[in-house]
Amino acid sequence: MHNLQDRFHPGSAQEHFDPMSHVVPIRMYVTIWAALMIFTGLTVFAATVELHVFNIVLALLIATIKGTLVALFFMHLRYSTKLTMVTVIAAIFFLFILFGLSMTDYLTRAWLTNTIH
Amino acid sequence: MATSDIQVAEHALQHHFADMEQQQETSTFGMWMFLLTEIMFFGGLFCAYLVYRASYYQAFVEGSQKMNIWLGATNTAVLICSSLSMALGVRAAQMGKPKLMAILLLITMVFGFGFLGIKGIEYHEHWVHHEFPGPNFHFETGDPAHPATDPQHTQIYFSLYWAMTGLHAFHMIIGIGLVLWIMIAGLMGAFTPSYFTPVENVGLYWHFVDLVWIYLFPLLYLISKKHGG
Numbered sequence: 001m002h003n004l005q006d007r008f009h010p011g012s013a014q015e016h017f018d019p020m021s022h023v024v025p026i027r028m029y030v031t032i033w034a035a036l037m038i039f040t041g042l043t044v045f046a047a048t049v050e051l052h053v054f055n056i057v058l059a060l061l062i063a064t065i066k067g068t069l070v071a072l073f074f075m076h077l078r079y080s081t082k083l084t085m086v087t088v089i090a091a092i093f094f095l096f097i098l099f100g101l102s103m104t105d106y107l108t109r110a111w112l113t114n115t116i117h
Numbered sequence: 118m119a120t121s122d123i124q125v126a127e128h129a130l131q132h133h134f135a136d137m138e139q140q141q142e143t144s145t146f147g148m149w150m151f152l153l154t155e156i157m158f159f160g161g162l163f164c165a166y167l168v169y170r171a172s173y174y175q176a177f178v179e180g181s182q183k184m185n186i187w188l189g190a191t192n193t194a195v196l197i198c199s200s201l202s203m204a205l206g207v208r209a210a211q212m213g214k215p216k217l218m219a220i221l222l223l224i225t226m227v228f229g230f231g232f233l234g235i236k237g238i239e240y241h242e243h244w245v246h247h248e249f250p251g252p253n254f255h256f257e258t259g260d261p262a263h264p265a266t267d268p269q270h271t272q273i274y275f276s277l278y279w280a281m282t283g284l285h286a287f288h289m290i291i292g293i294g295l296v297l298w299i300m301i302a303g304l305m306g307a308f309t310p311s312y313f314t315p316v317e318n319v320g321l322y323w324h325f326v327d328l329v330w331i332y333l334f335p336l337l338y339l340i341s342k343k344h345g346g
Contacts, residue, residue, distance in 0.1 A: 023211050033201040037194060044190045047339035055342065059335035066331045074204045074324045076317075081142055084149050091153040095160045099167060106168045 022079055032073045039066050129312040141314050148318040152325050159329055162281050166336065169277065173270035179258055180274030181340040183248055185239060189338040192235045193330065199228030200327045203296070203320050210316040215303045218316070222300040225323065229293045236286055243275070250276040278337055285333060288326045295319045 043062040051058060072078045077088060134140035170177045206221035247255035254275070256268040299319045302308070308316055 023208060026205065026208070029201060029204050029208070033197060036197045036200075040190060040193045040197065043335055043339065044186060047186065047335075047342065050342045056335075056340070059339050060332075063332050063335050067328050070200065070324050070328050070331065074200050074327075075321055080145070083142075083146055087146065087149045087153055091156045094153075095156055095163075098157070098160050098164050102164050102168060103171070106171060 022076070024073070024076075024079075028073065032069050035069060036066055129309075137311050141317075144314045145317060145321070148321050152321065155325060159281075159284065162277065162284065163332070163336075166277050166281070169270075169273050170340075173266070173273065176266040176270030177274045178341045179256075179266050180248075180271045180278070181338060183243070183246070184278075184338040185242065186338050188235055188239050189334055192232050193334050195228050195232045195235065196327045196330050199225050199232070200324050202228065203323045207313070207316050207320040210303060210308050210313040211310060213308075213310040215306065215308065218303050218308075219300050222296050222303070226293050226296050226300075229289055229296070233286060233289055236282065243279075248275050249279065281333055281337065285326065285329055288329070292319075292323050292326050295322060 039062050043059055046058050046062070047055065049055075071088065077085065130137055130140060134143065202221045202224040206218050206225060209215075209218035209221055243249060247253050250272050254268075254272050256271045256275075258266050258268060258271070296319060299316050303316065
């Protein structure tokens with residue numbers, strides 16, 4: 001039976017805490033920065049092309065890729081604990097509940113007027 | 118690890134934590150919980166945007182045509198650069214290089230002020246063109262006799278634009294203050310490779326504010342194909 005400490009920090013009982021092991025090479029930060037700059041250029045370019053409904057789809061797709069890169073690498077989510085990952089997923093989950101339940105109201109109001117008239 | 122580092126580490130370890138690792142993880146978890154509340158805070162405005170955009174799409178397109186895409190794109194790039202210098206600043210703190218950290222944080226603040234300056238130019242442009250919601254709001258939509266969209270609906274777009282970018286800019290101002298505090302504390306020797314949690318957490322805040330802008334930029338500036346120049 002593991003004690004509480006071991007369950008939350010597997011390996012910490014054996015190894016001494018070494019924050020230096022989490023140091024990310026500069027090369028990786030610069031790569032992420034370059035990717036973010038390229039995606040910014042791409043999203044501006046995409047806005048000059050008429051894609052109708054896909055303009056917003058593409059813009060949000062690019063924004064989500066950029067946001068994921070920022071969270072995973074700049075915000076060290078990739079190297080974080082599962083608890084932190086669960087926190088982030090919970091934030092996104094509740095955000096979609098906020099959007100989803102609000103839109104079930106606003107998007108369906110027109111249906112009601114159609115049945116009355 | 119130098120002897121002085123171990124002494125600072127022991128001093129920095131609060132009695133209710135088992136070790137430095139647990140303390141750091143707890144603190145970072147707390148910061149993420151705060152960011153979760155921030156996501157829901159901005160989420161309310163994003164939700165209002167979603168509702169009104171779905172209702173008055175053409176009016177939102179008209180409003181977004183007034184945005185200067187190049188200033189917006191430049192500001193996006195400025196924020197991405199500031200995130201890079203912030204990330205490298207956290208890395209310098211992690212490696213126990215306070216002077217390098219201070220320089221990188223100074224660069225971050227310069228980018229932060231650059232963002233606010235460009236935002237200020239945009240705000241001024243909107244202000245002089247009566248694109249601020251309120252009694253002086255004025256918006257022409259093509260043929261005044263047969264307007265394609267209701268200016269009142271475009272006013273909703275501008276209300277959301279000012280509220281969302283204004284709240285974001287307010288976060289930037291707080292962020293610059295936090296970075297300044299961390300820079301001074303770092304130069305006074307507050308952080309070591311085994312204790313730099315405040316730097317990490319201010320970094321998280323800064324990147325979060327960058328992340329919000331990553332969504333604000335396409336939603337407010339790039340709603341539809343730019344027409345008429």
